[in-house]
Amino acid sequence: MFLTKKRILISTAIAALVLTAAALLRPRAAGEDTAGSAASSPEKASAPFCFVVASDLHYLSPSLNDNGTFFQNMMEEADGKTTQYAEEVTEAFVSEVISLHPDALVLTGDLTFNGARKSHEDLAAKLQRVKDAGIPVFVLSGNHDLNSTNTARFSEDGYTLVSGVTPEEFEKIYAPFGFSDALSKDSASSSYAVSPAPGLRFLLLDVNGVERACHIPEETLRWIEAQLQDAKAEGDLVLSFSHQNLLQHSFFTDGYVIDNADSLLSLYDTYGVPINFTGHLHIQHQAKKGGFYETATSALSISPEHEAVVTIDGGRLSYETRSVDVAAWAGKQGSTNADLLSFADWSKNTFLRISSRSAASQLEQAGIRAGDQREEMLRYFAEQNYRYFSGAPQESQSGNAVLKEWDDTGTFTAEYLDTIAPARTDQNRLTIPLSDGN
Numbered sequence: 001m002f003l004t005k006k007r008i009l010i011s012t013a014i015a016a017l018v019l020t021a022a023a024l025l026r027p028r029a030a031g032e033d034t035a036g037s038a039a040s041s042p043e044k045a046s047a048p049f050c051f052v053v054a055s056d057l058h059y060l061s062p063s064l065n066d067n068g069t070f071f072q073n074m075m076e077e078a079d080g081k082t083t084q085y086a087e088e089v090t091e092a093f094v095s096e097v098i099s100l101h102p103d104a105l106v107l108t109g110d111l112t113f114n115g116a117r118k119s120h121e122d123l124a125a126k127l128q129r130v131k132d133a134g135i136p137v138f139v140l141s142g143n144h145d146l147n148s149t150n151t152a153r154f155s156e157d158g159y160t161l162v163s164g165v166t167p168e169e170f171e172k173i174y175a176p177f178g179f180s181d182a183l184s185k186d187s188a189s190s191s192y193a194v195s196p197a198p199g200l201r202f203l204l205l206d207v208n209g210v211e212r213a214c215h216i217p218e219e220t221l222r223w224i225e226a227q228l229q230d231a232k233a234e235g236d237l238v239l240s241f242s243h244q245n246l247l248q249h250s251f252f253t254d255g256y257v258i259d260n261a262d263s264l265l266s267l268y269d270t271y272g273v274p275i276n277f278t279g280h281l282h283i284q285h286q287a288k289k290g291g292f293y294e295t296a297t298s299a300l301s302i303s304p305e306h307e308a309v310v311t312i313d314g315g316r317l318s319y320e321t322r323s324v325d326v327a328a329w330a331g332k333q334g335s336t337n338a339d340l341l342s343f344a345d346w347s348k349n350t351f352l353r354i355s356s357r358s359a360a361s362q363l364e365q366a367g368i369r370a371g372d373q374r375e376e377m378l379r380y381f382a383e384q385n386y387r388y389f390s391g392a393p394q395e396s397q398s399g400n401a402v403l404k405e406w407d408d409t410g411t412f413t414a415e416y417l418d419t420i421a422p423a424r425t426d427q428n429r430l431t432i433p434l435s436d437g438n
Contacts, residue, residue, distance in 0.1 A: 055279025056299035068156030092329035109142025109243030167209030284391025391427030
């Protein structure tokens, strides 16, 4: 059992799986027609299976960054990523996955900070260690990974451009991590399907290595339908993965929600695909449309460094996040770096500081430049923003005096706060039924 996105260079946000002999159906409302749902055949029942899913590593090779003044200043104007410690966070993550030894690892895009070839190559070497430990790895590209004009090596006073990768080169570098094991590969994109266990298929959807980004080509939709038809004939359960989102999770939609997602959702409804695992937003969030669920795992490169553990057991699918323990890894390495040895606190404080700084300019525009009111408003924004990004449960902020002060400014930040103020449940856990009687 397994337990445990202004500067051109800135990047802007499980454990057992049992394939039962009973029918594996998508979650549906009472009385909904079950025609078209995929059922698992008895002979495909298997031992428990588990996988880890993570997103938005934004890995940057140490050979491309000296953590000098230019880079540090750039990060202070960014979105709270901890890319100055990308090597350490990624090493801690890889080590943890190997130690926990799930049956698969899935990475849903933005593997690299700015798409530099060297970063891809170095990350692939780390992932090879996971595969060598007997853990299959499946990857998707994100919008930061391909055809980038911003691929750079950072030095004390600036940067120099370096080579990136094309979609074809991406597939070659990451061939051992899904592409070479694919049951089928789409010719119009880097989408592919794999079978990590009998009776189970992963459908990994690419909308980045395509002519029109964040759009599913018609040829790809036909390919997807063929995969779903085949899965239905075989009685396989299909789980979906993408970098960009199929459902709306926030008021940011352009470039976030796939623009013809409804066409894919219609197919998923017809063929009984219950859930999509995604990232891209950097927030920890769940969404639902009818009987279809989507869970966005927050960025591994931002506090609280989430990975998620997915479990299918007894006709139920469960999803739960956990934080990668960078401090524990650093301690085992004999590190004396205070940031690393208290990484959870350092990372959270980094996010809070940068959130506060980003909101300060909005208060400047509103004429609030000093005083206790300003400090209270900035502190409130930073704390609410952190709770939102980390997926923490939220009591309604309606009537909150500080939120009212923000509303009076009429700023973009005020509008943003209003969208995250309603009450919400814990976004770090999700359980959905997959079969009748559960």
